[in-house]
Amino acid sequence: MxxxxxxxxxxxxxxxxxxxxxxxxxxxxxxxxxxxxxxEGKPMLVLDDVSLDVRRGEFLAIIGPSGSGKTTLLxxxxxxxxxxxxxxxxxxxxxxxxxxxxxxxxxxxxLFPWKNIIDNVKFPLKIRGVKDAEATAxxxxxxxxxxxxxxxxxxxxxxxxGGMQQRVGxxxxxxxxxxxxxxxxxxxxxxxxxREVLQGDLARVCxxxxxxxxxxxxxxxxxxxxxxxxxxxxxxxxxxxxxVDVDLPRPRWEYDVRAHPKYPEVxxxxxxxxxxxxxxxxxNDGD
Amino acid sequence: xxxxxxQAASLRPDAVTAEAALVPSPVAGRPPGSVLRASWWQLxxxxxxxxxxxxxxxxxLWELISxxxxxxxxxAPSRTVEAFGELIxxxxxxxxxxxxxxxxxxxxxxxxxxxxxxxxxxGRSVTWGTLLQPYLDAIYALPRVAIIPLVxxxxxVGYEARIFIIVLGSVxxxxxxxxxxxxxxxxxxxxxxxSFQATELQIIRHVVIPSSIPFIISGLRIGTERxxxxxxxxxxxxxxxxxxxxxxxxxxxxxxxxxxAAALVYALLGGLSxxxxxxxxxxxxxxxxx
Amino acid sequence: MTATDTxxxxxxxxxxxxxxxxxxxxxxxxxxxxxxxxxxxxxxxxPIVLPPFHSVVVAFFVLLFNGSLIAxxxxxLLLLVLGLAAALVTGLVVGxxxxxxxIVERMVVPFLGALYAMPTIALIPLMLVWFGFGLGGRVVxxxxxxxxxxxxxxxxxxxxxxxxxxEVARSFGVRREITLLRTVxxxxxxxxxxxGLRLSVGRGIVGMVIAEVYLRLGxxxxxxxxxxxxxxxxxxxxxxxxxxALGLLLAAGVEYLERRVRHWRR
Numbered sequence: 001m002x003x004x005x006x007x008x009x010x011x012x013x014x015x016x017x018x019x020x021x022x023x024x025x026x027x028x029x030x031x032x033x034x035x036x037x038x039x040e041g042k043p044m045l046v047l048d049d050v051s052l053d054v055r056r057g058e059f060l061a062i063i064g065p066s067g068s069g070k071t072t073l074l075x076x077x078x079x080x081x082x083x084x085x086x087x088x089x090x091x092x093x094x095x096x097x098x099x100x101x102x103x104x105x106x107x108x109x110x111l112f113p114w115k116n117i118i119d120n121v122k123f124p125l126k127i128r129g130v131k132d133a134e135a136t137a138x139x140x141x142x143x144x145x146x147x148x149x150x151x152x153x154x155x156x157x158x159x160x161x162g163g164m165q166q167r168v169g170x171x172x173x174x175x176x177x178x179x180x181x182x183x184x185x186x187x188x189x190x191x192x193x194x195r196e197v198l199q200g201d202l203a204r205v206c207x208x209x210x211x212x213x214x215x216x217x218x219x220x221x222x223x224x225x226x227x228x229x230x231x232x233x234x235x236x237x238x239x240x241x242x243x244v245d246v247d248l249p250r251p252r253w254e255y256d257v258r259a260h261p262k263y264p265e266v267x268x269x270x271x272x273x274x275x276x277x278x279x280x281x282x283x284n285d286g287d
Numbered sequence: 288x289x290x291x292x293x294q295a296a297s298l299r300p301d302a303v304t305a306e307a308a309l310v311p312s313p314v315a316g317r318p319p320g321s322v323l324r325a326s327w328w329q330l331x332x333x334x335x336x337x338x339x340x341x342x343x344x345x346x347x348l349w350e351l352i353s354x355x356x357x358x359x360x361x362x363a364p365s366r367t368v369e370a371f372g373e374l375i376x377x378x379x380x381x382x383x384x385x386x387x388x389x390x391x392x393x394x395x396x397x398x399x400x401x402x403x404x405x406x407x408x409x410g411r412s413v414t415w416g417t418l419l420q421p422y423l424d425a426i427y428a429l430p431r432v433a434i435i436p437l438v439x440x441x442x443x444v445g446y447e448a449r450i451f452i453i454v455l456g457s458v459x460x461x462x463x464x465x466x467x468x469x470x471x472x473x474x475x476x477x478x479x480x481x482s483f484q485a486t487e488l489q490i491i492r493h494v495v496i497p498s499s500i501p502f503i504i505s506g507l508r509i510g511t512e513r514x515x516x517x518x519x520x521x522x523x524x525x526x527x528x529x530x531x532x533x534x535x536x537x538x539x540x541x542x543x544x545x546x547x548a549a550a551l552v553y554a555l556l557g558g559l560s561x562x563x564x565x566x567x568x569x570x571x572x573x574x575x576x577x
Numbered sequence: 578m579t580a581t582d583t584x585x586x587x588x589x590x591x592x593x594x595x596x597x598x599x600x601x602x603x604x605x606x607x608x609x610x611x612x613x614x615x616x617x618x619x620x621x622x623x624p625i626v627l628p629p630f631h632s633v634v635v636a637f638f639v640l641l642f643n644g645s646l647i648a649x650x651x652x653x654l655l656l657l658v659l660g661l662a663a664a665l666v667t668g669l670v671v672g673x674x675x676x677x678x679x680i681v682e683r684m685v686v687p688f689l690g691a692l693y694a695m696p697t698i699a700l701i702p703l704m705l706v707w708f709g710f711g712l713g714g715r716v717v718x719x720x721x722x723x724x725x726x727x728x729x730x731x732x733x734x735x736x737x738x739x740x741x742x743x744e745v746a747r748s749f750g751v752r753r754e755i756t757l758l759r760t761v762x763x764x765x766x767x768x769x770x771x772x773g774l775r776l777s778v779g780r781g782i783v784g785m786v787i788a789e790v791y792l793r794l795g796x797x798x799x800x801x802x803x804x805x806x807x808x809x810x811x812x813x814x815x816x817x818x819x820x821x822a823l824g825l826l827l828a829a830g831v832e833y834l835e836r837r838v839r840h841w842r843r
Contacts, residue, residue: 078482080478080481080482097484098481098482098483098484099484100483100484103482103483104479104482104483106475106478106479108475110475110476110478110479110482111479112476112479112493112494112497113498113574114497114498114500114574115493115497115574116574123480123483123493124483124484126493127480127483127484127485127486127489127493128484156573156574157574158574176483334683335687337680337683337684338683338684338685338686338687338688340684341684341685341688342688360706360707361707362703414603417600417603418603418604418607421604425821428779428782428821428824429817429820429821430782430783430785430786430787430820431783432783432786432787432790432791432798433786433790433797433798433801433817433820434817435790435802435805436801436802436804436805436806436810436813437805437810437813437814437817439805440625440626440808440810441626512696515696516696516698519696519698519699520698520787523702523791524790524791530699531699534699534702534703535702538702538703538705538706539702541706543703543706543707546700546702546703546706547700547703549699550695550696550699550700550703553695553696553699554691554695554696554699557695557696558691
């Protein structure tokens with residue numbers, strides 16, 4: 001909490017201070033969001049005054065019990081939804097609409113079933129009017145980077161396993177050359193083994209490309225494994241609970257993180273935070 | 288991905304039931320064990336002998352009955368074949384077919400373009416879609432023959448009037464089916480496209496249209512069928528030309544074999560276009576999971 | 578789909594205009610606007626081409642009160658009911674036979690597809706020649722256009738009757754085909770059959786109008802062509818406007834039937 005406040009202070013000064021622009025990739029300030037269920041339903045507070053700063057090149061995981069609005073927060077950062085009040089600032093400018101500077105990876109992969117794999121990866125490039133040959137070259141590079149064999153280029157998504165589909169989703173996000181990756185429970189729809197393999201690959205890819213990543217997850221291990229810092233949201237309404245520094249050596253894909261002596265400690269700390277919020281608020285509606 | 292029938296069914300239950308009915312039932316199918324060693328012609332024989340026998344028997348029965356009463360009035364099959372040959376040899380049938388196609392094809396093309404555009408507009412704008420729906424329903428339910436007097440007053444009996452009759456019947460089902468498809472487009476995929484900063488036009492081109500293709504095709508099926516009916520109506524009620532002209536003129540002369548010969552060409556046109564649409568659908572929908 | 582999704586969708590799709598008012602107000606605005614446009618453009622056009630809206634309304638009430646509309650509706654309705662009843666009965670009988678006797682099914686199904694794709698309307702002149710220009714011929718026309726949707730629906734419904742339920746019935750000693758039909762097959766085929774009937778009603782109206790206009794005789798179709806011949810466009814439009822009423826009436830009839838039959842079903 002303290003760290004969050006201090007960060008906010010530094011972010012507040014960034015408008016005048018060019019160094020601030022370098023340090024902070026994205027910041028969200030005082031985000032408030034309510035949903036109204038049905039036409040005349042009572043408005044439900046989902047996010048209550050949430051602020052955060054994401055440093056350039058940092059891997060931030062957002063974790064929270066269901067109903068904490070973690071996905072909503074990410075969608076507001078992506079501008080897929082608008083906040084009732086508060087602001088998202090990227091590169092020193094307020095964010096008002098989705099941008100290719102922030103590439104999204106979806107839990108449901110979001111691949112177009114009628115496009116083959118390479119065309120799916122080329123999609124954001126074609127949208128921006130990149131020439132076909134160039135787009136193909138970029139797409140090939142990214143597919144190779146995420147470990148997808150070239151023979152699948154002409155396949156359609158339904159012919160691929162879930163893990164492979166999410167590799168394509170990741171390649172598509174990387175193809176945009178965005179500085180920021182927004183990932184909404186990207187491995188949530190995958191089985192446990194596949195998830196573990198993809199987590200390792202994601203760690204490697206992120207280290208190689210030095211992207212700024214915001215990852216929403218409900219999986220504590222995933223958060224500890226991948227993140228530099230973990231933002232723990234409280235439930236119903238979501239507030240910033242604590243920001244946990246994950247003080248484990250990098251690059252993490254080169255050793256068995258779970259075997260590191262500090263790992264259980266960090267994990268238990270995050271779990272304790274989460275558990276206290278879950279019991280505090282009792283039953284939560286799913287988000 | 289998505290399967291259109293649930294929406295398309297309300298639009299056109301007959302299409303669904305018809306297709307369902309045309310799939311050979313398990314009862315009618317061969318016991319699986321017996322298939323193993325049969326060659327293709329044995330399979331074809333086993334499948335096609337019943338309809339062949341039935342068709343032949345029906346023809347013979349018809350021939351006998353009509354011969355015994357009045358072969359010309361009741362279009363004995365032999366006379367019909369004769370009439371068909373005669374119409375072909377004299378070139379009359381081909382000429383009539385060309386005349387019919389000369390407004391059937393443009394009319395259908397106009398309907399397709401207008402219908403898809405209108406459908407996308409109505410599907411993307413919930414307000415306009417809801418507002419326009421009752422008017423489309425009314426046009427769809429209105430028998431076109433009923434407005435023939437109005438069409439004559441507005442467009443005369445020439446080419447424009449025929450095009451109007453065809454478009455009026457075909458544009459609505461295409462638009463309704465397309466807008467159903469557009470509304471069925473996955474919100475998740477729309478969002479994925481939007482997250483990459485796609486514009487509305489890019490979203491329509493890359494997401495909305497491809498995902499609506501099955502619906503558009505099912506709209507085209509009804510649209511084509513109604514275009515054919517429109518052509519007949521225009522030819523019989525507006526001015527006696529084309530295939531409908533043959534039908535009406537020969538019916539007035541009680542020349543039933545010629546009427547049936549011309550009607551068969553219409554049936555052929557219908558069958559051909561349905562087969563073509565089926566082929567297009569299979570090609571385009573290759574991305575769908577089996 | 579959650580409320581959030583619908584909300585999102587709405588924001589995605591809604592045209593910015595007319596956004597705040599309730600839907601009925603928008604419908605009213607559009608309807609009145611169209612009527613106003615109609616009135617306005619009729620000022621500049623020959624009433625033969627486009628009579629003003631109000632004179633169509635007047636024409637409608639004239640037709641209603643001088644009894645000719647009621648008489649015409651009665652004639653059309655009689656024609657429709659006879660034709661549809663014939664289609665329903667023949668469709669049921671043939672559909673059940675085709676659906677239950679596998680050899681017949683194998684013989685007939687390939688032709689069903691072809692017959693279904695055939696524009697039956699092309700045969701209407703012939704039907705009238707064959708069966709006469711009287712009520713009989715017209716009933717045959719309505720039957721012809723309504724029969725195939727009925728047949729296809731009955732066949733599909735009967736064929737797809739759940740096998741396990743027929744087996745249950747058999748295991749309880751139901752031997753006779755007619756009992757099986759009554760207890761299991763027809764009830765489960767009912768939704769499809771009613772669907773087919775609805776479709777047949779729509780087509781039947783088309784067939785009815787064609788027969789009437791073609792013969793320039795009787796019913797709403799006769800009324801339309803009668804006034805069309807003397808260029809009373811306002812009366813033509815008024816007569817056309819009564820067709821939806823006929824459709825609604827018959828739809829209500831089908832619904833009534835549905836309730837009755839569903840009652841019997843339980």
